[in-house]
Amino acid sequence: MTTKTKTAIGADDGAILECSGVERRFGGIVAVTGVDLVIRQGEIFGLVGPNGSGKTTLTNAITGFYPPNEGKVRLAGKDITGTAPHKVAKLGVARTFQNLALFNGMSVLDNILLGRHIHMSPGVLRTALYWWAAQREEIENRKIVEEVIEFLQLESIRHELVDGLPIGLKKRVELARALVAEPQMLILDEPMAGMNQEEKGYMSRFILDARAERGVSVLLIEHHMDVITGICDRMLALNYGEMIASGIPKEVVKDPRVIEAYIGGSHD
Numbered sequence: 001m002t003t004k005t006k007t008a009i010g011a012d013d014g015a016i017l018e019c020s021g022v023e024r025r026f027g028g029i030v031a032v033t034g035v036d037l038v039i040r041q042g043e044i045f046g047l048v049g050p051n052g053s054g055k056t057t058l059t060n061a062i063t064g065f066y067p068p069n070e071g072k073v074r075l076a077g078k079d080i081t082g083t084a085p086h087k088v089a090k091l092g093v094a095r096t097f098q099n100l101a102l103f104n105g106m107s108v109l110d111n112i113l114l115g116r117h118i119h120m121s122p123g124v125l126r127t128a129l130y131w132w133a134a135q136r137e138e139i140e141n142r143k144i145v146e147e148v149i150e151f152l153q154l155e156s157i158r159h160e161l162v163d164g165l166p167i168g169l170k171k172r173v174e175l176a177r178a179l180v181a182e183p184q185m186l187i188l189d190e191p192m193a194g195m196n197q198e199e200k201g202y203m204s205r206f207i208l209d210a211r212a213e214r215g216v217s218v219l220l221i222e223h224h225m226d227v228i229t230g231i232c233d234r235m236l237a238l239n240y241g242e243m244i245a246s247g248i249p250k251e252v253v254k255d256p257r258v259i260e261a262y263i264g265g266s267h268d
């Protein structure tokens, strides 16, 4: 397991994710245009903007769900523009979704185990021919899952169905599922939506610890500005699909264009 400390603003620590001139259109709608961003190794990078400003579209362009119509996306220097989502996942990008994407009817443990699927070999043939290799792989998968369960303090609910869990715990299970993939880059789409102040505090701590103890870099979409200023190194604000401000959170949140965009509210 790697350990990283907080990356200083302006340090030339190497980019993990770079977007240049990214544009994505849906018919006549320009959902995102002209987005340039660099996320450095070990950074927690905030992405904000009112509803409909293009935040999810940008993450979908990065992860290949909706490839960009223009521009480039690079992961650790490698051009991944238009790469299929499962390949982007294999290259080390994991994400959680704005609307929870857990499987009801399954336990916490099984939902988390699913996050390992990108590291699993096609099973049956391998099991038949190389049972020892399959067994070793299974032990390794379990070990990583157990580590993450302990890290996110999910031990006491591991066998519960996810269906009845409160939102705060569901979001934590989703984070666990993303972390067991052992990503380099973690994209979190509103991980604190619907949480109270205490739950937000816990989730913020887990994100900081994931960076410190598991070495991930984070792109964090969040509406709670106290969270953005509290844990992000740098941030970007979008409005109507365009960049309106970027830089150090305490400064960006005071930018009149950002305040105006939020007062202007939803564009849906």
Ligand SMILES: Nc1ncnc2c1ncn2[C@@H]1O[C@H](COP(=O)(O)OP(=O)(O)OP(=O)(O)O)[C@@H](O)[C@H]1O
Pocket (backbone or CB within 6 Å): 026, 029, 030, 031, 049, 050, 051, 052, 053, 054, 055, 056, 057, 058, 098
């Ligand atoms: N699949 C799609 N088809 C058509 N239009 C889309 C699609 N996805 C997004 N859009 C449009 O693109 C624009 C940006 O939407 P997007 O969901 O990226 O914004 P957002 O900032 O993530 O909003 P929210 O905070 O509500 O999640 C909106 O006008 C939206 O209606």
